[in-house]
Amino acid sequence: VKVAAAAVLVLGLGLLPLVTTYYVTYLASLIAISAVVVVGLNVLMGYAGQVSLGQAGFMAIGAYTGVLLAGGAGLPWAVALAAGGAAAALVGMLVGLPTLRLSPLYIATVTFAFGQTVQIVLVHWDRVTNGPDGLTVVRPAVAGQPLRGVAIYYVILAVSALLVLGAFNLVGSLRGRALMAVRESEPASLSVGIAVSWYKTWAFAFGAFYAGVAGVLYGWLTEFISPDAFGFDQSLLFLTMAIVGGLGRFWGALVGAAALTLVNEILRPAGVYRQLVLGACLLLAILLMPQGAWGAIAAGWRRLQRRTA
Amino acid sequence: VSTAWYVAQVVVSGITPGATYALMALGFVLVFKATGVVNFAHGEAVMVGAYTGLVMHSELGLPYVPAFLLTLVVAFLFGLLVELIVYRPLLRAPVVSVILASIALGQIMRSAVRIVRGDDMRVFPPVFSTRPVAVGEVVITPLSLGVVAVSFLLMAVLAAFFRWFQLGKAMRAVSENQLAASLMGISVPAVFSWTWGLSSALAGASGVLIAPLVMISPEMGFVAFKGFVAAILGGFTSIPGTILGGLLMGVLENLAGVFVSTAYKDVISFLFMIGVLAVRPAGLLGAARIKKV
Numbered sequence: 364v365k366v367a368a369a370a371v372l373v374l375g376l377g378l379l380p381l382v383t384t385y386y387v388t389y390l391a392s393l394i395a396i397s398a399v400v401v402v403g404l405n406v407l408m409g410y411a412g413q414v415s416l417g418q419a420g421f422m423a424i425g426a427y428t429g430v431l432l433a434g435g436a437g438l439p440w441a442v443a444l445a446a447g448g449a450a451a452a453l454v455g456m457l458v459g460l461p462t463l464r465l466s467p468l469y470i471a472t473v474t475f476a477f478g479q480t481v482q483i484v485l486v487h488w489d490r491v492t493n494g495p496d497g498l499t500v501v502r503p504a505v506a507g508q509p510l511r512g513v514a515i516y517y518v519i520l521a522v523s524a525l526l527v528l529g530a531f532n533l534v535g536s537l538r539g540r541a542l543m544a545v546r547e548s549e550p551a552s553l554s555v556g557i558a559v560s561w562y563k564t565w566a567f568a569f570g571a572f573y574a575g576v577a578g579v580l581y582g583w584l585t586e587f588i589s590p591d592a593f594g595f596d597q598s599l600l601f602l603t604m605a606i607v608g609g610l611g612r613f614w615g616a617l618v619g620a621a622a623l624t625l626v627n628e629i630l631r632p633a634g635v636y637r638q639l640v641l642g643a644c645l646l647l648a649i650l651l652m653p654q655g656a657w658g659a660i661a662a663g664w665r666r667l668q669r670r671t672a
Numbered sequence: 673v674s675t676a677w678y679v680a681q682v683v684v685s686g687i688t689p690g691a692t693y694a695l696m697a698l699g700f701v702l703v704f705k706a707t708g709v710v711n712f713a714h715g716e717a718v719m720v721g722a723y724t725g726l727v728m729h730s731e732l733g734l735p736y737v738p739a740f741l742l743t744l745v746v747a748f749l750f751g752l753l754v755e756l757i758v759y760r761p762l763l764r765a766p767v768v769s770v771i772l773a774s775i776a777l778g779q780i781m782r783s784a785v786r787i788v789r790g791d792d793m794r795v796f797p798p799v800f801s802t803r804p805v806a807v808g809e810v811v812i813t814p815l816s817l818g819v820v821a822v823s824f825l826l827m828a829v830l831a832a833f834f835r836w837f838q839l840g841k842a843m844r845a846v847s848e849n850q851l852a853a854s855l856m857g858i859s860v861p862a863v864f865s866w867t868w869g870l871s872s873a874l875a876g877a878s879g880v881l882i883a884p885l886v887m888i889s890p891e892m893g894f895v896a897f898k899g900f901v902a903a904i905l906g907g908f909t910s911i912p913g914t915i916l917g918g919l920l921m922g923v924l925e926n927l928a929g930v931f932v933s934t935a936y937k938d939v940i941s942f943l944f945m946i947g948v949l950a951v952r953p954a955g956l957l958g959a960a961r962i963k964k965v
Contacts, residue, residue, distance in 0.1 A: 650773070
């Protein structure tokens with residue numbers, strides 16, 4: 364079943380541009396980018412048990428680094444992509460460091476303050492970032508021609524798929540289990556020789572790296588970035604995706620990213636009502652589905668199997 | 673004007689926002705002391721309080737005092753309602769869930785007010801005069817002094833409440849150990865209802881008080897984050913520490929705004945908070961709590 368589902372998914376996504384409009388591939392790209400951020404966030408929150416209210420800040424660092432290196436300094440786009448992730452990961456580590464001794468409550472505060480700080484810096488450091496007016500992004504070029512339309516969709520899809528698979532392998536590895544041990548009990552983890560501080564810092568860097576790469580991809584997709592795209596609302600949206608999908612449920616992150624990207628884009632013309640609906644989604648998910656959508660799906664699947672057996 | 677007077681003026685001007693932060697911080701501390709969770713929708717409760725006051729006083733034309741008291745009642749009932757719908761089901765949920773639920777609630781309240789009232793800024797007539805008074809060469813408005821005085825008054829009331837009143841003691845007991853408290857005959861749900869009702873009423877009062885200082889808008893609740901930082905600086909459970917943290921934040925921000933950069937003054941206060949947390953995770957006046965396995 365799993366292999367068949369994966370094959371259908373790959374085939375469907377691959378053939379998508381042939382059967383639909385550009386807008387649908389745009390939405391699919393956006394979902395892929397959000398999925399990368401949320402998968403990273405899920406490792407940080409769901410597996411390592413930390414919390415981040417500033418994930419969009421890491422995304423911004425990646426996006427701006429990518430643009431400045433590829434557009435300004437003229438570096439190859441693959442380098443810009445990696446550098447965007449690396450810059451975000453470095454900052455993520457720095458943000459993770461002071462939170463080592465703190466409870467989730469304080470970590471939430473520090474990461475929120477971090478997100479706000481990024482906003483303020485982006486707006487005011489206008490010599491580099493062009494302030495609130497933002498920057499135009501030059502898409503990666505193949506043989507001197509910038510990629511257009513459908514081509515960029517395939518690039519984004521490929522990079523995202525690679526990152527998601529990377530995270531999937533991580534979660535099943537020794538390192539992934541060490542992260543979960545840290546989440547369950549820090550003293551117990553310490554006593555069996557897990558370097559708690561290292562893993563927590565590392566989880567922050569990991570989540571930030573994913574957000575940073577996603578930021579570069581986002582720039583490529585929209586060809587324009589500005590501080591507005593990376594505010595607290597955006598951080599909260601990623602958080603909602605992670606919660607709705609189910610914290611600590613690997614595939615839930617994808618479900619949450621897909622569902623809420625669609626809700627967010629469909630409601631875009633509805634203005635303020637969009638914020639109301641997103642807030643309600645988060646609250647209802649916490650109150651009614653503590654395990655997230657993926658948890659609910661898994662429970663339903665088990666029930667079904669038991670009934671047929 | 674000599675430099676010393678100038679610095680003094682900058683410090684004194686910082687007391688006004690500082691008192692606002694302290695007032696916000698008290699709301700966080702009240703809920704935290706009683707329930708062990710943090711209400712990130714407190715700023716939005718303050719915002720709703722300010723709008724309620726605005727409607728009662730400026731639009732329905734009620735005199736100041738009845739409008740203020742009615743706002744308190746409305747806010748109290750609103751707090752009870754929120755506790756029943758949102759926080760009661762999360763009694764045994766992990767801290768992160770409660771934090772996120774309150775953030776979601778804040779967003780719902782913010783967008784609901786934006787839908788109903790629009791994005792316009794509103795002004796609110798001040799309780800105390802805004803005509804500046806000179807002390808030496810330092811200028812201060814009675815309004816800011818008033819807000820400082822009320823913050824100190826509320827601080828004293830809260831401290832006394834937690835120390836001597838049955839309900840305050842029950843709240844402390846519940847935050848210490850819910851099971852033990854209920855075995856001693858304390859009704860935990862009742863204590864929770866009271867806590868959220870009171871904190872909401874406090875938010876309503878804060879909203880009306882600070883409304884003349886900051887413009888009333890759906891986004892005004894974000895000022896509460898500064899209050900939250902103030903509470904952290906103060907050590908979160910210490911009421912005097914909270915006031916100190918608020919005033920310190922206000923003064924520090926003002927100094928940073930004048931002597932470093934206006935654009936980056938928020939960044940500086942965030943860095944200050946992160947610095948304090950890195951060195952003294954329990955806050956400036958808080959006692960270190962040892963985590964037991």
